[in-house]
Amino acid sequence: MRILIIHGPNLNLLGRREPGVYGVQTLPQIDAQLQELAEKMNVELKIAQFNSEGEIISFIGDNADWADGIVINPAAYTHTSVAIRDAIAAVELPTVEVHLSNVFGREEFRHFSYISPVATGVICGFGAGSYVLALEAIVRTINMSDRN
Numbered sequence: 001m002r003i004l005i006i007h008g009p010n011l012n013l014l015g016r017r018e019p020g021v022y023g024v025q026t027l028p029q030i031d032a033q034l035q036e037l038a039e040k041m042n043v044e045l046k047i048a049q050f051n052s053e054g055e056i057i058s059f060i061g062d063n064a065d066w067a068d069g070i071v072i073n074p075a076a077y078t079h080t081s082v083a084i085r086d087a088i089a090a091v092e093l094p095t096v097e098v099h100l101s102n103v104f105g106r107e108e109f110r111h112f113s114y115i116s117p118v119a120t121g122v123i124c125g126f127g128a129g130s131y132v133l134a135l136e137a138i139v140r141t142i143n144m145s146d147r148n
């Protein structure tokens with residue numbers, strides 16, 4: 001099984017970025033944790049972080065045939081990007097939208113997501129743990145669909 005892990009803008013700054021909201025773990029630390037879990041589950045990951053919308057869209061399209069599923073934290077693009085939503089809809093892969101923070105407990109503009117309607121599901125509010133739960137959720141989703 002092959003999964004894309006996509007981190008959106010400013011997530012490269014985790015650790016120093018608003019630690020009260022996003023926690024103290026750095027992105028390399030989160031990625032290492034995901035890699036360790038993936039190996040236990042016999043899953044192959046391709047992990048990338050992009051600050052620009054176009055790079056996220058190209059990465060999704062370029063890997064459409066490689067991947068069985070997507071875990072994506074679109075970060076601020078969650079609330080603005082029709083284009084990322086369209087890319088996810090286009091490739092028709094099971095997709096988990098993930099957020100470190102509980103976006104519903106924050107500013108009103110973070111309550112709306114362009115991505116959620118085309119995602120299989122959404123996990124938010126568990127800090128770095130959100131990514132762990134998201135990886136488990138996507139593997140489970142793909143395993144269930146394989147059985148049908």
Ligand code: DQA
Nearest residue numbers: 073074075076099100101110
């Ligand atoms: C975020 C939440 C977004 O609203 C914000 O713009 C981010 C990070 C999260 O992981 O909690 O950059 O996606």
